[in-house]
Amino acid sequence: MGYRSWTFHDRRVACVGNLFKIHDQPVTREIAATARVIPMPSAASDLAVRRGLLHRGETVIIMVTSLLFTIAALTWSYRAKLACGGAPFDEFGRSAKFPVGDPNAVIPCYSDLMFLWVGRDIDNHVFPYIHGGITEQGHLFGGVVEYPVLSGLLMWLGAIGKETDYTFFIQSALILTPFALVITILLAWMSRWWVLLWAATPALVLYAFHNWELPVVFTSVAAIAVMAFGASASGKTGQRRMSLRTSAIIASVILAIGFSLKIYPGMFVLPLALYVLTHGALGQSARRALDWVGAAWVVVAAVVTTLVAQVPFMIAGYEGWKAALDFQGKRKADIDTNTFWYWGVRPLVGDIDLYNSIVGVASTLLIIVAVVAATYLAWRQYKIDGVFPWIGASFALLAGFMLFHKVHSPQYTLWVLPFFVLLRVPWPAIAVYLVTDVTLDLSIFRMFGYLAMQQPTPWYIDAGVPACRSVSRWHRSSAPRCRRGRR
Numbered sequence: 380m381g382y383r384s385w386t387f388h389d390r391r392v393a394c395v396g397n398l399f400k401i402h403d404q405p406v407t408r409e410i411a412a413t414a415r416v417i418p419m420p421s422a423a424s425d426l427a428v429r430r431g432l433l434h435r436g437e438t439v440i441i442m443v444t445s446l447l448f449t450i451a452a453l454t455w456s457y458r459a460k461l462a463c464g465g466a467p468f469d470e471f472g473r474s475a476k477f478p479v480g481d482p483n484a485v486i487p488c489y490s491d492l493m494f495l496w497v498g499r500d501i502d503n504h505v506f507p508y509i510h511g512g513i514t515e516q517g518h519l520f521g522g523v524v525e526y527p528v529l530s531g532l533l534m535w536l537g538a539i540g541k542e543t544d545y546t547f548f549i550q551s552a553l554i555l556t557p558f559a560l561v562i563t564i565l566l567a568w569m570s571r572w573w574v575l576l577w578a579a580t581p582a583l584v585l586y587a588f589h590n591w592e593l594p595v596v597f598t599s600v601a602a603i604a605v606m607a608f609g610a611s612a613s614g615k616t617g618q619r620r621m622s623l624r625t626s627a628i629i630a631s632v633i634l635a636i637g638f639s640l641k642i643y644p645g646m647f648v649l650p651l652a653l654y655v656l657t658h659g660a661l662g663q664s665a666r667r668a669l670d671w672v673g674a675a676w677v678v679v680a681a682v683v684t685t686l687v688a689q690v691p692f693m694i695a696g697y698e699g700w701k702a703a704l705d706f707q708g709k710r711k712a713d714i715d716t717n718t719f720w721y722w723g724v725r726p727l728v729g730d731i732d733l734y735n736s737i738v739g740v741a742s743t744l745l746i747i748v749a750v751v752a753a754t755y756l757a758w759r760q761y762k763i764d765g766v767f768p769w770i771g772a773s774f775a776l777l778a779g780f781m782l783f784h785k786v787h788s789p790q791y792t793l794w795v796l797p798f799f800v801l802l803r804v805p806w807p808a809i810a811v812y813l814v815t816d817v818t819l820d821l822s823i824f825r826m827f828g829y830l831a832m833q834q835p836t837p838w839y840i841d842a843g844v845p846a847c848r849s850v851s852r853w854h855r856s857s858a859p860r861c862r863r864g865r866r
Contacts, residue, residue, distance in 0.1 A: 441567050441574065448578040449563040455486075456587040457552055463488035464545030471497045472543035487824035491590040492551050495534065496544035499524045504538055507531035508703065509696035517709045523702045525710075528692045529639040530591050531703075548588070558593035559583070565604040566800050576800045580813055585820045586790035591640075593793070598637030599644045600797050602630035602651075603770060610660065623659040624673045627651055631677045635684035643780055643794060645681065646750070647773040650757060652677040654769035657761055707786075712738045716786040717823060742785045749779025774798040789820045 463480040473496065480488035496502050500511070500522045508531060511521025524531045537551035567574040577583065586592060609626025610619060621629075631651060637644025656674035658667060692700045712720040712735070720738045728734040757772035777798070781791055792812075799809050 438571075441571055442564065445563050445567045445574045445578045446560065448575065449559055449583065452578065452583040453556055453559055453587050455584045456589075459484065459486040459584070460488055460490045460492070460552075460588045461545075461548060463490065463493055464543070464548055466545075468543050468545075472502055472547075473497050474544055477544060482825075485821075486585065487821065489824045490548065490588060492537075492548045492588060493544040495524065496538075496547050499534075501534055501538045501547070502542075502544075504535075507535050508692045508699035511696070511699040511702060513702035513705050513709075517706060519702060519706055521699060523699045523706075525703055525706045526591070527639045527642060527703070528689060528700070529636065530594075530641060533591055533594065533640075551591075552588045555588060555591065555593045558597040559587055562593070562597050562600050562797070565600050566797060569604060569607055570800050573800045576809070577796045580796070581817050582792040582796055582813065585817070586793050589790045590788065592790050595637050595641035595644060596793050596797065598633050598640065599647065599773075599794070602633040602637075602644070602647065603797075603801065605630045605633065606651075623655060624670075624676060627655045627659075627673070627677050628680045631680040632684045635681040636688065638681070638685055639688040643777055645685070646776045646780065647769075648678060648681040649750075649754065650767070650769040650772035650776070653754070653758070653761075653772075654767045657767045660766055710785060711735050712742070712785045717789070718785060718787045719782075720785065738785060742783055745783040746780055749783060750776055753779060770798070771802060774802060789816055789823065792816045 462484060463477045464474040465476065467475045469475065474493070477493055478489040499519060501524075503522075505511070505522030507522045507524055508528060509522065511519065511523035513519055513523065519525065522531075522535075524534060526534075533554060534551070537554055538547050539550070541547045541550055563574060563578050566577050606626050609621035609623070609629075612618065613620050631648055634644040634647050634651070652674040655677050656669050656671065658670055689700070710716065712718050712725075714721060720742070724738070725731075725734050728737060753772055753775035757768055757775070760771075761767040774795075777794060781787060781794070795812070798804070
């Protein structure tokens with residue numbers, strides 16, 4: 380899988396077949412992999428000075444432009460979602476107009492940030508997991524939420540000092556905003572103008588404040604950024620800023636934090652470990668034995684970080700901690716989960732008990748198959764190109780997880796967008812995915828409003844949701860292929 384140009388300071392590296400191209404000058408993999416850069420001409424050169432100034436000027440323009448787009452998207456998202464809240468409130472602090480708001484609004488105002496205010500003891504300011512559990516009917520209580528522990532902790536922080544879903548939403552949005560801005564900065568640094576696929580497409584407007592996705596997206600982007608920074612050249616020595624092992628261990632810690640936020644970044648530890656095992660960008664050209672020790676350190680760092688995040692909750696309230704896992708295990712692939720299982724498989728099976736049994740087994744099995752298949756294909760690419768494509772493999776693992784998991788939400792698009800920015804994904808695939816995602820969002824969350832008002836849904840919503848699920852399923856099953864050369 381090809382990569383976009385990655386720019387570090389005044390130097391550019393782009394993967395082109397089995398070579399790297401630096402300012403259109405092909406060099407061997409050994410040279411490029413050592414620091415992933417080649418110095419520009421001497422600073423004494425007038426040409427070098429002018430090019431450096433132009434490059435810095437363009438960098439400033441990219442950063443400012445992408446941040447302005449991000450701020451605009453966040454502002455629009457905030458105003459759109461806030462419309463679901465406000466006085467009058469009931470005795471639980473629930474807004475009377477939730478979840479409909481303005482039924483004629485362009486963007487449905489429904490958000491999980493407001494929805495989860497009631498029903499998980501967030502409104503009662505109960506510290507998550509410690510005092511709770513799950514009923515035989517699968518209902519959570521006592522501060523337990525169906526998310527990993529760090530997401531539950533963020534929700535609790537968002538509720539401190541708040542008494543309504545409206546103010547809870549405002550404080551939660553303030554917590555989430557910095558993550559979006561830092562993601563933009565990191566993507567702009569790594570991809571330059573391609574960052575606009577993140578900052579200037581509809582997904583950020585639709586989902587920035589829909590759920591607690593931004594922190595977990597930050598962890599996946601930050602891990603890649605750490606690897607990129609470690610591979611860039613020091614201005615003083617011209618060598619890597621960090622060794623491969625060091626940068627990979629730091630990235631693994633960040634991914635493990637993401638695992639305790641929303642699971643999926645934890646999957647990326649496997650391809651990262653394989654990247655270290657095969658000596659990173661040096662790959663087969665290193666002519667050395669596989670680095671089993673380095674790969675082991677990557678895995679150990681992820682395990683230790685996960686234990687540090689999870690064990691305190693397990694000790695303080697094991698039943699509450701376990702309840703979140705039991706909830707996901709008992710969860711059925713019904714209309715709320717919004718998966719191709721519900722819209723595609725259920726009508727074919729008919730019998731609901733048989734359907735739930737099939738999904739319970741097939742979902743887990745197919746995710747495992749997807750992980751094995753993605754890893755095998757990435758390893759085969761390593762044998763061809765000499766470098767293990769860990770970012771592309773991570774994207775493939777994510778696609779398999781999103782495709783076969785029992786639960787899917789439209790806001791998972793935020794998980795995908797950074798990979799659209801960093802990898803060579805064909806434009807038609809990106810366009811189809813984003814258009815389908817907008818249609819799905821405007822359909823399904825508007826449908827929730829009609830259901831809340833106990834009104835029949837219009838035909839275009841009844842038709843749009845399953846149709847969008849089918850297109851989205853096809854897109855994720857068509858993994859981007861490795862392509863030679865530049866776009």
